[in-house]
Each structure stands twice: as C-alpha cells, then as structure tokens.
Amino acid sequence: MHAADAPAETSAAGQAVAPSFHVRAYALAPRLLSAVFQGVIAADLLLASYLVFSFTFTGAANPTPPVLAGWLVGLALVLYGLLQLTRWLSAATFSVEPSRFVLERRGDRFEIPVSSVESIRVWRLLLPGAGLSLRMKSGRTFQYSPQVADPRPLLEAIARENPTLPVETRHPLAAFAHARATSFHRRWYFRVLELVLFPLVTGTIVFQLNQRITFGGPFAQYHMQGLGPYLRSFFTYWAALTSALVLFATPWRVLAELVSLVGAWISPPHARGVRRFAEIAWLLLYFGGFAAIMAQFIDW
Known part of the structure; x- marks a missing residue:
C-alpha cells in the first residue's frame, strides 16, 4: 500500500483538513516477523530454483523437477499468505496536524502530541519496507511505526505542519525509498x-x-x-x-x-x-x- 501525498485541503467550513496517509502501522514484533517472512520466502525460492536447475536433468530418462523443490514452493506460498495477512492486519491511517499526530489502526485511535515527540527518524533497516519511527522525549520509540512505500511525502507533510520538529526529510535512505517508489x-x-x-x-x-x-x-x-x-x-x-x-x-x-x-x-x-x-x-x-x-x- 503506497502512501498518498495528501496536502491539506480546505473543508466546507473553511478549515484546513489535516494531510492523511494510508500506512501500515507495525509494532516491533509484527515488523520483525514480516521481515523474516520476506527473507525466508526469498531464500526458499532461490533454493527451489537451484534444485530445479541443478537436479532436473541428471541423467533421468523422464526428467522431472525434484519433489523437494515443489515443497519449497508450497512453503513460500504459505509464507506469502501469512505475510499478506500481517500487512492487512497492520493497515492504518496516519494524519498530520500542527499540534498532534493521529494514528487510526483497526478500531484503535492514538493521538500523539507533537510536544511529546523528540524527532522523526527514517528506518535504518528498510524491512519489510521503508518507514519512519517517532522518537519520544521519554527516550522510547512510539509503539507503532508507520511503514510506507515512499516516506518522503509523509516526512515533508510532518516538516511542513511542524517546522520546529527534527524530521529526516533529507536522509539518504528516504531518498533511496523515494527513488524506488517513484x-x-x-x-x-x-x-x-x-x-x-x-x-x-x-x-x-x-x-x-x-x-x-x-x-x-x-x-x-x-x-x-x-x-x-x-x-x-x-x-x-x-x-x-x-x-x-x-x-x-x-x-x-x-x-x-x-x-x-x-x-x-x-x-x-x-x-x-x-x-x-x-x-x-x-x-x-x-x-x-x-x-x-x-x-x-x-x-x-
């Protein structure tokens, strides 16, 4: 799911509508699990491809792909289904307001005062994709981190609405993710x-x-x-x-x-x-x- 670049619009009452982005809001454990799923799927398919390429035509009169390769492909399909389920369960919206951030995730609503946020940081490990973390003044990271294909529009909206908040809009990883997405x-x-x-x-x-x-x-x-x-x-x-x-x-x-x-x-x-x-x-x-x-x- 790609984040939409959603600049503030004007409502019928003449008030600015906060920019809102479709994201996946990951807690640490689901994020790590999704990253593991991605890695295992890739390794699984590479191993299956190696087995098929190396052992299908090994002197057999009627060559057939190794049975193990079929099981590996089946495992990859199961893990892919679990990965999609994890993504679906993490679907959320993230709204940027001058004084707060609003994260709505599967019936839960979190209102995060900007005054309690120390900085906005880009994920250093781009798995299961690009994303950003809210570093709180307490020294902890907010429990849910938004993951988006292209973090730049979201980062720029945060910087525009909250110019005094440190936001990594120019970080190389943000540029890398933006280039990959666009x-x-x-x-x-x-x-x-x-x-x-x-x-x-x-x-x-x-x-x-x-x-x-x-x-x-x-x-x-x-x-x-x-x-x-x-x-x-x-x-x-x-x-x-x-x-x-x-x-x-x-x-x-x-x-x-x-x-x-x-x-x-x-x-x-x-x-x-x-x-x-x-x-x-x-x-x-x-x-x-x-x-x-x-x-x-x-x-x-």
Missing part, C-alpha cells in the same frame, strides 16, 4: 511479461527443440504417449527455464539495489537518476542478457 513504475502487465510470459516463451522454445530432437516433431510425444506426458514434459522445461531466470536475475537485482543505495547515500538529490540507470541496466540484462545466453546455448 522513478520506475511497473504496471501489472509488465510484471506479467517479466515473470510469466518471458519464462513461458523461453521455456517453450527449449521444450520444442527437445521435442523435435527427441521425438521427431513438435507434437510427436503427444501422439506417442498422450497428453499427460506431453504436458509434464512442457512443465519440466518451463520450470527449469523459470529457475534459470531466477538464478540469473537475482545477483543483478542485488547489484542494481546496491548501486541505487550507494548513489542515494553519496548524493540524495540524484537518487532518482541513479535508480533509473540501475533499473534500465537491469532490464537490459534480464531480457537481453538471458536471451543472448539462450541463443548461444542453442547455437542460433
């Missing part, structure tokens, strides 16, 4: 292309090459053995190529994030430009680099 928008259809259609196309190419070499035609296995074995073979090659894509793309994605983070840390005003460069380079490597490897592999 510099390269990926629509749902791009996600489908990236995660579904591209693996499907590459998997189909390799599958059809295998059908022609092994069985003598694009549908020969279907005519010889039936629809079930034919679809199982297709699934095997699709799973193998999807796993190869995951293993190929992951280190480049990590590198793109590191470049973006270093760029934001060195020069926060240029964080968006660095992010755009990193994203475009990653896309070229993902689509062009993998296609080039495939072309060389099948000797086009």
